[in-house]
Amino acid sequence: MGDCGRVLNFSAGPSAVPLEVLKTAQREMLNYDGSGCSVMELSHRSATFDKIIKSAEQDLRDILSIPPNYKVLFMQGGGTGQFAAVPLNLCPKLKEQKADYVVTGTWSQKAAKEAASFVQVNEVFPRPAKFDNIPPESGWKTSPDAAYLYYCDNETIHGVEFPRVPSVDCPIVCDMSSNILTRPVDVSKFGVIIAGAQKNLGPAGVTLVIVREDLIENPASVCPSVLNYKITADNTSLYNTPPTYSIYLLGLTLKWIKEHGGVEGMQERSAKKSKALYDLIEASEGFYVNSINKSCRSRTTIPFRIRCDEALEKKFLAEAEKAGMIQLKGHRSVGGIRASMFNAMEVEQALRLIELMKTFKAQNQ
Numbered sequence: 001m002g003d004c005g006r007v008l009n010f011s012a013g014p015s016a017v018p019l020e021v022l023k024t025a026q027r028e029m030l031n032y033d034g035s036g037c038s039v040m041e042l043s044h045r046s047a048t049f050d051k052i053i054k055s056a057e058q059d060l061r062d063i064l065s066i067p068p069n070y071k072v073l074f075m076q077g078g079g080t081g082q083f084a085a086v087p088l089n090l091c092p093k094l095k096e097q098k099a100d101y102v103v104t105g106t107w108s109q110k111a112a113k114e115a116a117s118f119v120q121v122n123e124v125f126p127r128p129a130k131f132d133n134i135p136p137e138s139g140w141k142t143s144p145d146a147a148y149l150y151y152c153d154n155e156t157i158h159g160v161e162f163p164r165v166p167s168v169d170c171p172i173v174c175d176m177s178s179n180i181l182t183r184p185v186d187v188s189k190f191g192v193i194i195a196g197a198q199k200n201l202g203p204a205g206v207t208l209v210i211v212r213e214d215l216i217e218n219p220a221s222v223c224p225s226v227l228n229y230k231i232t233a234d235n236t237s238l239y240n241t242p243p244t245y246s247i248y249l250l251g252l253t254l255k256w257i258k259e260h261g262g263v264e265g266m267q268e269r270s271a272k273k274s275k276a277l278y279d280l281i282e283a284s285e286g287f288y289v290n291s292i293n294k295s296c297r298s299r300t301t302i303p304f305r306i307r308c309d310e311a312l313e314k315k316f317l318a319e320a321e322k323a324g325m326i327q328l329k330g331h332r333s334v335g336g337i338r339a340s341m342f343n344a345m346e347v348e349q350a351l352r353l354i355e356l357m358k359t360f361k362a363q364n365q
C-alpha cells in the first residue's frame with residue numbers, strides 16, 4: 001500500500017494519476033485560485049478557466065516542441081470518437097477517397113472498421129493470425145492516392161509498439177493514446193496525433209488532437225460539429241462546453257511532467273521500468289512469456305503469460321492483489337497478465353512488481 005492506503009495501479013486506463021497531481025487537486029478542490037469555486041463549477045468562458053486551458057496548451061507545446069503550424073485541440077468522445085473524426089475531417093469526398101490503415105492490434109483494427117463506414121479503407125498488409133509483430137514497411141501495399149496513413153503507435157491490448165515513425169508520402173495519422181509523452185516525437189512528421197487522456201495525460205473525458213493547420217480546412221459536409229477540427233480550432237476548443245475538470249487535471253499532469261524532466265525524463269523512467277520487466281521475463285526460462293517480436297515490444301503495456309497456465313495466473317493475480325497491486329489481469333480478449341506502466345508509475349513501484357514476480361516464480365516453478 002502506498003500513500004493514504006493507495007494501491008499500486010497497473011490499469012490500462014483509466015490509469016494512475018501522479019500523487020502530487022491528486023494532492024494539488026485536493027488542495028484546490030473547494031476554492032481554486034481565490035475564485036471561491038471548484039474548477040468544476042467555473043464557467044468555461046470565465047477568465048480563470050481561460051488561463052487553465054491556455055496554460056495546458058502552452059505546456060504541451062513546450063513539452064513536445066509543437067511547431068506553430070499545428071493546432072492543439074481538446075475534444076471529447078475518446079479515441080473511439082477520433083476513429084470517426086479522422087476520416088470525416090480529412091476526406092471531404094468520403095467514399096470517393098482512400099485511406100491506408102496499418103492494423104497491428106485491436107485499436108487500429110477498430111479504427112479501420114469505423115473509418116470503413118466513411119471512406120475506402122486499404123489495410124496495407126493482410127491481417128495476421130496473431131498480433132505479435134509489425135511487418136516490414138518495405139512490404140506494405142500503400143495506395144498512391146491515400147488521403148492519409150493511419151497507425152496506432154502502441155497497441156494497448158497486444159503490447160505492440162512502433163519503434164519509429166513510418167516513412168510515407170501522405171499525411172500520417174497516429175493514435176498515441178497509450179504512449180504519448182513517454183518519448184520525444186517529431187510532431188512535424190505527423191498530420192494528426194490523437195490521444196485519449198486517461199493513461200498518460202490525466203483523467204478520462206478529454207481527448208487530445210494535434211493537427212497540422214492545412215488539414216483542417218476541408219471536412220466532409222456531414223462531419224458533426226463536435227468532431228469537426230476546424231470548428232474546434234476556430235473556437236479554441238470552446239465551441240460547446242468542454243470537459244473542464246479533465247482539462248484542469250491534464251494541465252496539472254503536464255506541469256508535473258515538466259517538473260520531472262519533461263518527455264526525456266518520462267522516456268528514461270519508461271525505459272527503466274520496461275527493461276526491468278523484460279529482463280526478468282527473459283531470465284525466467286519460460287516461466288514468464290511475452291510473445292511479441294523484440295523489435296516492437298511495448299514499453300508501456302506489457303502482456304505476458306505464466307506458463308500459459310490459467311490456474312497459475314489466477315494465483316498470481318490473487319497474490320498481487322494481496323500485495324496491493326491491482327488491475328494486472330490481461331485484457332479479456334487475450335487473457336494472461338498485463339502490466340500497464342504509464343508516466344505516473346514510479347520506477348520503484350514497477351520494481352515492486354518485479355520483486356513479486358521473482359518470489360512467485362521461486363515458489364511455483
Ligand SMILES: Cc1ncc(COP(=O)(O)O)c(C=O)c1O
Binds near residue numbers: 157175177
Ligand atoms: C490505443 C488506444 N486507442 C484508442 C482507445 C479507445 O479509447 P476510448 O475508450 O477513450 O474511446 C484505447 C482505449 O483503451 C486505446 O488503448
